[in-house]
Amino acid sequence: MPEHHDPAGLEPPATETEIRAAAEQYVRKVSGVAKPSAATEAAYVAAIEAVAAATTTLLTDLPARRQPPTTEPPLRRLHS
Numbered sequence: 001m002p003e004h005h006d007p008a009g010l011e012p013p014a015t016e017t018e019i020r021a022a023a024e025q026y027v028r029k030v031s032g033v034a035k036p037s038a039a040t041e042a043a044y045v046a047a048i049e050a051v052a053a054a055t056t057t058l059l060t061d062l063p064a065r066r067q068p069p070t071t072e073p074p075l076r077r078l079h080s
Contacts, residue, residue: 023051
């Protein structure tokens with residue numbers, strides 16, 4: 001995975017785990033499928049991987065924000 005900065009201003013930048021969790025949430029929401037069946041698993045996993053890759057590209061290509069966000073992302077709140 002290429003090194004990326006986080007345009008949202010998070011320190012440290014978003015992790016692969018956070019990016020993948022966001023991709024999974026997005027795919028679940030858009031597809032309406034919480035747990036794929038054997039018949040849909042390959043498409044579901046491919047979609048998660050594509051969204052995670054697109055997110056990584058986005059975070060790599062966007063310029064950094066000048067000010068960090070005022071709230072902590074959900075996954076980081078869970079581990080606090």
